[in-house]
Amino acid sequence: MTLEDKKMAKITCAVVGSGNIGTDLMYKLLRSPHLELTAMIGVDPASDGLRRARAAGIDATHEGVDWLLERVDRFSLIFEATSAWVHRQNAPRYQEVGLTAVDLTPAKLGPLVVPSVNLDEHLGAPNVNLITCGGQATAPIVHAVARVSEVPYAEIVSTVASVSAGPGTRQNIDEFTKTTSSALVEVGGARSGKAIMVLNPAEPPILMRNTVFCALGDGYDRDEVAQSVLDMVSEVSQYVPGYRLKNEPVFDEDVFQTPGGEVKARVVALLEVEGAGDYFPPYAGNLDIMTASAVRVGEAMAKSRML
Amino acid sequence: MNRRFRLTDSTLRDGSHAVAHQFTEEQVRKVVKALDAAGVPVIEVSHGDGVGGSSFNYGFSHTNEMNLIKAAVEEAAQAKIAVLMVPGIGTKQDLRMAAEAGAKVARIATHCTEADISQQHIALAHDLGMESVGFLMMAHMIEPQHLAEEAKKMESYGAGSVYVVDSAGAMTMDDARRRVGTLKRSVGCQVGIHAHNNLSLAVANSLAALEEGVDQVDGCTTGLGAGAGNCPTEVLIATCEKSGIPTGVDPLKMMDAAQEAVRPIRPEQGVIDRDGLLLGYAGVYGSFLLHAKRAAERYGVDTKAILLELGQRKVVGGQEDMIIDVAMELQRRAAAALETVAAS
Numbered sequence: 001m002t003l004e005d006k007k008m009a010k011i012t013c014a015v016v017g018s019g020n021i022g023t024d025l026m027y028k029l030l031r032s033p034h035l036e037l038t039a040m041i042g043v044d045p046a047s048d049g050l051r052r053a054r055a056a057g058i059d060a061t062h063e064g065v066d067w068l069l070e071r072v073d074r075f076s077l078i079f080e081a082t083s084a085w086v087h088r089q090n091a092p093r094y095q096e097v098g099l100t101a102v103d104l105t106p107a108k109l110g111p112l113v114v115p116s117v118n119l120d121e122h123l124g125a126p127n128v129n130l131i132t133c134g135g136q137a138t139a140p141i142v143h144a145v146a147r148v149s150e151v152p153y154a155e156i157v158s159t160v161a162s163v164s165a166g167p168g169t170r171q172n173i174d175e176f177t178k179t180t181s182s183a184l185v186e187v188g189g190a191r192s193g194k195a196i197m198v199l200n201p202a203e204p205p206i207l208m209r210n211t212v213f214c215a216l217g218d219g220y221d222r223d224e225v226a227q228s229v230l231d232m233v234s235e236v237s238q239y240v241p242g243y244r245l246k247n248e249p250v251f252d253e254d255v256f257q258t259p260g261g262e263v264k265a266r267v268v269a270l271l272e273v274e275g276a277g278d279y280f281p282p283y284a285g286n287l288d289i290m291t292a293s294a295v296r297v298g299e300a301m302a303k304s305r306m307l
Numbered sequence: 308m309n310r311r312f313r314l315t316d317s318t319l320r321d322g323s324h325a326v327a328h329q330f331t332e333e334q335v336r337k338v339v340k341a342l343d344a345a346g347v348p349v350i351e352v353s354h355g356d357g358v359g360g361s362s363f364n365y366g367f368s369h370t371n372e373m374n375l376i377k378a379a380v381e382e383a384a385q386a387k388i389a390v391l392m393v394p395g396i397g398t399k400q401d402l403r404m405a406a407e408a409g410a411k412v413a414r415i416a417t418h419c420t421e422a423d424i425s426q427q428h429i430a431l432a433h434d435l436g437m438e439s440v441g442f443l444m445m446a447h448m449i450e451p452q453h454l455a456e457e458a459k460k461m462e463s464y465g466a467g468s469v470y471v472v473d474s475a476g477a478m479t480m481d482d483a484r485r486r487v488g489t490l491k492r493s494v495g496c497q498v499g500i501h502a503h504n505n506l507s508l509a510v511a512n513s514l515a516a517l518e519e520g521v522d523q524v525d526g527c528t529t530g531l532g533a534g535a536g537n538c539p540t541e542v543l544i545a546t547c548e549k550s551g552i553p554t555g556v557d558p559l560k561m562m563d564a565a566q567e568a569v570r571p572i573r574p575e576q577g578v579i580d581r582d583g584l585l586l587g588y589a590g591v592y593g594s595f596l597l598h599a600k601r602a603a604e605r606y607g608v609d610t611k612a613i614l615l616e617l618g619q620r621k622v623v624g625g626q627e628d629m630i631i632d633v634a635m636e637l638q639r640r641a642a643a644a645l646e647t648v649a650a651s
Binding site: 155159171172173178194196197198209211213215246247252259 | 361362363364367394395396398399418420421423424426427428605620621622623625626627628629631632635636639
């Protein structure tokens with residue numbers, strides 16, 4: 001294939017939302033062999049993201065989604081990095097004109113997708129949702145345990161640096177815990193789930209930390225569970241290079257009265273996510289895992305459509 | 308100065324930490340009955356980490372806390388029942404259930420620098436007809452002026468009062484006085500103090516706060532609470548009476564409540580051992596204590612080393628998972644040191 005062919009084979013896309021997430025996503029899309037970013041759409045003329053898009057040679061507008069809808073033919077795929085409220089307004093308009101949306105807000109309109117777990121199931125969906133940063137970091141581990149053992153209850157704790165949690169997250173912390181909890185069940189495969197979010201203001205800012213507790217049903221095989229978790233970590237780290245286990249999975253045998261019933265053992269996975277430092281500093285692994293997952297989903301959609 | 312204050316007794320919430328969240332309905336009934344008879348106006352009942360706190364990370368509750376709240380409401384003839392709620396741990400749904408169970412006061416707790424995550428919960432408390440209280444934890448970690456900025460946010464969301472919470476029991480009398488004084492000058496709503504006893508200053512810090520005009524004071528009967536325990540309610544009341552500060556609580560009945568209803572739950576309560584002192588000295592969240600002891604045993608490492616490392620890492624309330632992380636790391640370091648010895 002010549003260079004020209006490769007370029008032809010790319011799927012064109014636009015980023016809606018020129019804030020922190022949208023800008024970080026832009027840098028990742030510019031490196032994608034399968035996606036061609038052709039526009040960045042914001043609403044604020046003074047946005048740093050739009051300025052950076054122009055500097056990178058991309059069409060940038062502050063005229064919002066109306067601008068996009070006047071040029072529908074130029075795009076196949078939209079990445080939404082606005083807010084849940086804005087996405088709820090935009091989603092029906094995209095669908096009306098046949099634009100596929102990858103939603104990075106917690107609007108939760110489309111099926112929940114984690115690339116390392118259920119990417120192939122939803123490639124044809126008109127709208128997919130990327131849950132939350134905590135969901136992207138922890139649902140794969142719950143799935144890794146649940147594919148080899150019964151998991152009556154899963155619980156996760158996500159701790160992020162205070163400076164990396166924007167006003168949207170802060171005002172909607174309940175949506176974070178609710179959406180993430182449902183992902184532990186719907187995507188992870190646990191029978192019940194609970195998510196906890198903690199903000200830590202330490203300076204210098206801490207890397208994103210995630211702890212996953214899975215209650216284990218009787219008859220689990222320790223080596224099998226541990227290996228499945230290790231395999232999953234290596235799979236996720238293929239698209240989020242800074243995703244890693246801090247320790248080998250820890251098994252504790254005791255009697256635990258969980259909401260999913262009494263169990264005699266649990267496994268604990270302690271994870272850290274370091275960002276790639278594209279737009280945010282590396283401590284913001286929580287934002288990096290969202291944008292990296294979005295690119296992974298977009299690329300898979302692009303490949304499936306070129307077949 | 309008018310030093311009248313409103314007392315909130317948190318034995319059945321903060322004390323939940325000290326019993327690993329194993330309170331029974333019978334214990335709750337007995338304690339509420341005794342405190343109510345002594346004249347305690349507000350009694351807090353929840354999992355130690357607030358409603359919705361029952362979990363692997365913080366410990367599963369023995370009895371569903373909504374049943375405990377209902378039992379408390381039934382026993383209280385005059386006292387209002389309060390609940391704690393920590394955004395990020397509990398949810399709006401937990402608060403709704405608590406209101407339905409009869410709780411009248413919602414105390415919304417955040418780390419002292421993160422007041423803005425309490426907005427939706429303070430608003431919900433109002434919608435549910437509950438009195439709302441902003442609870443700024445680990446308040447020793449920031450300067451008084453910064454704390455006042457965070458308190459103003461909670462006031463702007465509608466909180467009827469804002470608390471200086473010394474979760475680590477790390478404040479000296481001067482620390483408590485400066486924080487309460489600065490808040491009193493900065494906000495229009497009431498100000499409260501929640502003291503822990505790691506430095507044996509919980510009663511003294513509460514009295515210092517009263518001199519600065521604090522409007523609400525927390526205690527736990529016998530001190531039953533996280534870490535080295537809280538400001539012992541019966542001691543606070545006796546001291547206030549002797550100092551001419553009106554409390555509305557009967558000191559002798561309060562002593563009976565302590566001795567007969569609460570003391571049997573944990574007879575050894577009140578000792579400040581090395582670990583308890585260390586928490587206050589290093590400024591580590593008090594609720595970590597029992598988790599750290601358990602992890603020390605489980606992974607064969609030293610509790611003191613865990614607590615000091617947690618202090619160095621500047622972990623905040625809610626990060627109990629880091630205790631496992633630290634214990635594993637200490638275990639690894641010890642193994643590596645052994646190998647070095649074996650090799651040499």
